[in-house]
Amino acid sequence: MDVTAIIDPLNDAQRLAVTADSGAMLVLAGAGSGKTRVLVHRMAWQIVAGRHAPHSLLAVTFTNKAAREMRSRIETLLDMSAHSLWIGTFHGLAHRLLRRHTTEARLPDSFQVMDSADQLRVIKRILVSLGYDEAKWPAKQIQWHINAQKDEGIRARHTADVGDVYQRTMLQIYLAYEQLCDRSGLVDFAELLLRAHELLRDNPGVLAHYRQRFQHVHVDEFQDTNSIQYAWLRLLTQDANNLFVVGDDDQSIYGxxxxxxxxxxxxQKDNPGHQVIKLEQNYRSTGNILAAANKIIANNSGRMGKELWTESGTGEPILLYVAFNEQDEAYFVVERIRAWVNDGGMRSDVAILYRSNAQSRQFEERLMQAGMPYRVYGGLRFFDRAEIKTALAYLRLMANRHDDASFERVINTPTRGIGAKSLDDIRNLARGQTTSLWSAAILLLQSGQLSARAANALNGFLLLIKKLGDDTADSTLHEKVKTVIESSGLKDFYKKDKDKAEEKVENLEELVNAARHFETANLPDDEDNFTELDRFLSHAALESGDMQAEEFEDCVQLMTLHSAKGLEFKLVFLVGLEEGLFPSQQSVDDIARLEEERRLCYVGITRAMRQLYITYSESRQLYGRESYPRPSRFLREIPADTIQEVRQRAQVQRPVAHINVAAKPAVLTEGHSFKAGEKVKHEKFGIGTILQTEGEGAKERVQIKFPEGPKWLMLAFAKLEKV
Known part of the structure; x- marks a missing residue:
């Protein structure tokens, strides 16, 4: 292949980046501007033009998928094997270095890499050996602390004892963890990076070899590098001026x-002679979508600055829908997806993007009701999340003491000092007596075989379950759920979890909302022997098991905005743009965090290729609370001529003035005799507002917000009057 075949498909800015002379270079690549193409063509051009041999090129990215794609595209472009190129993730390349230099890295030849779960088990062993109570010193919190220290290049020996009890304890555990890993030949993921950096730093001969070998170093997603990754790159390239990085300060969302x-x-400071090339031509989105993204991100300070543009035309306006509540929001989104599919669109070209994982529940529920397959990308469906399954297990055990699976799940969550031996004794007795674990636990207590400490812990657990049942006997369903989450200690337990603590607590609070919604949506049936709790638990089990699509099935994609980075979809719904939700409540008083939230909004908008919907709700039940949020400040930053409001046919007062959008409503027509937003009167419940409608004809029903709360009513029997 000749050089022209490599550079001819490129635009001017891409060609400039690909063919630039060797030297430090920063390619500032906007969303959808072809950054991977530039990296691949840069390496291919260097090889074909005779600038560098394949074995002298190093390319680093963040995911195995990205590394595989990069290697595949180079092989296709050059019609040759890319085996001699070093292409991989930071962790993968660090592992490769350590395997080659175990002696210099002070590692045994047979060292083993631990995944996150293995690492957690090692930390728990250390807590036991040091006599620490995991209830007071959660293993996940310690895991987070150790990994964060390593990401900053800090060893236990580098940390001074400043007299603080917390820091002193963390230091002691970190030191014991390092010693155990060294004795056992174990290496965690963070250690791979730190140890590889130390290998190069402390062995001049090894460093000189790799500096000489790698004549040009390429880095993808440079804005996502942490301290130790940057230090590793600096060691390799410090004197050679041969670092080529591609990144986007506007897409830095993983602080x-x-x-x-x-x-x-x-x-830029460390490489005084560097070049900066901006890739601003976008090949993904329409002009309106890019105009909105450009205007929003311009409100951040300290940017390097770029303006995305496209030759593909203005495109459709961004459509804004103001929902009455989160259920109306989900109903609207799914109906628009249904229309898309009916017009011949693929479900897999559709994404619903949200700020918080807890928001997924309403959309999952509505998609299930519509019989529409979906996949939660990069995460679990709501009822499959560990914290939700644990809370439900408490409820199941309250409803049925002989539910062994639930007994096993919750007996030591949160940790309450019931050891593995006590659990084995319960299991053995249950098998021997052919009885449930609950009954076996009672028999074991009565036998007097347990130590006083173990007996107290087990008895405390049994009393807790009984008390939860007694205390909530006359409570509504959502009150039952709320009491279990709080009185069982689950909420406090997950608050201490350094691994997505805030998200897990929010999910638990959303479970309360799920129960509250079930109270109003669950119509009476003929199965009087089933309690409302029984029906709710059955509902959760069924939702957990169905409608999650197979890997290659045509299905709607649900994901958080963080998970959406790097992806693109023809139709995107960016939902929940409300103050306190997006931007998050934690960010509104912190400039740095608010600017990261704005970058997250920029990422979300630029996932859309052809059509973007944005929604917010006038009222929302989320995290166990009802609120009446203001529209997100990000909506006010969108140019008025790029956005158009979608309204129901009924004229309902909406806070359009707050968001300064063009008043050109696109009318939705729906075949129901009542419309969302209409006021109606009921003989018993008084005057209320229609929230949403379902079904047709004799099966049509409506949800109405009355003064005493929302209720579902069958129109055939409700005798409603329009006000």
Whole structure:
């Protein structure tokens, strides 16, 4: 292949980046501007033009999928094997280095890499050996602390004892963890990076070898690098001026997990002779979508600055829907997806993007009711999440003491000092007596075989379950759920969890909302022997098992905005744009966090290729609370001529003035005799507002918000009058 075949498909800016002379270079690549194409063509051009041999090129990215794609595209472009190129993730390449230099890295030849679960088990063993109570010193919190220290290049020996009890304890555990890993030849993921950095730093001969070998180093998603990754790259390239990085300061959204947006600015300071090339032509989205993204991100300070543009035309306006509540929001989104599919669109070209995982429940429920397959991308469906399954297990055990699976799940969550031996004794007795674990636990207590400490712990658990049942006997369903979450200690337990603690607590609070909604939506049936709790637990089990699509099935994609980075969809619904939700409540008083939220909004908008819907709700039940939020500040930052409001046919007062959008409503027509937003009068419940409608003809029913709360009514029997 000749050089022209490599550079001819490129635009001017891409060609400039690909063919630039060797030297430090920052390619500032906007969303959808072809950054992977530039990296691949850059390496291919260097090989074909005779600038560098394949074995002298190194390319680093963040995911195995991205590394495989990069290698595949180079092989296709050059029609040759890319085996001699070093292409991989930071962790993968660090592992490769350590395997080659175990002696210099002070590792045994047979060292083993631990995954996150293995690492957690090791930390729990250390807590036991040091005599620490895991209830007071959660293993996940310690895991987070150790990994964060390593990401900053900090060993236990580098940390001074400042007299603080917390820091002193963490230091002691970190030191014991390091010693155990060294003795056992164990390496965790964070250790791979730190140890690889130390290998190069402390062995001049090894460093010189790789500096000489890698004549050009390429880095993808540079804005996502952390401190130790940047230090590793600096060691390899410090004197050679041969670092080629592609990144986008406007898409730096992982500060919460250690990514340093500052590394883009450090790169410029550390490489005085560097070049900066901006890729601003977008090949993904329409002009209206890009205009909105450009205008929003311009409100962030300290940007390097770029303006995305496209040759594909203005496209459809962004459509804004103001929902009455979260159920109306989900109903609207699913109906628009249904229309898309009916017009010949693929479900897999549709994404619903949200800020918080807890928001997925309403959309999952509505998609299930519509018989529409979906997949929760990069996460679990609501009722499959561990914290939700644990809370439901408490409820199941309250409803049925002989539910062994639920007994096993909750007996030591939160940790309450019931050890593995006591559990084995219960299991053995249950098998021997052919009885349930609950009954076996009672028999074991009566036998007097347990130590006083174990007996107290087990008895406390049994009394807790009984008390939860007694205390909630006359409670409504959502009150039962709320009491279990709080009185069982689950809420406090997950608050201490450093691994997505806030998200897990929010999910638990959303379970209360699910129960409250079930109270109003669950129509009476003929099965009087089933309690409302029984029906809710059955509902949760059925929702957990169905409608999650197979890997290659045509299905709607649900995901958080963080999970959406790097993806694109023809039709995107960006939902829940409300103050306190997006941007999050934690960010509104913190400039740095607010700017990261705005970058997250920019990422969400630029996932859309052809059509973007944005929604917010006038009222929302979320995290166990009802609120009446203001529209997100990000809506006010969208140019008025790019957005159009979608309204129901009934004229309902909406806070349009707050968001300064063009008043050109697109009317939706729906075949129901009542419309959302209409006022109606009921003989018993008084005057209320229609929230949503379902079904047709004799089966049509409506949800109405009355002064005493929302209710579902069958129109055939309700005798409603329009007000």
């Amino acid at each position: 919460w997990r250690g990514a340093k947006i500052e590394n883009i600015y450090r790169f």
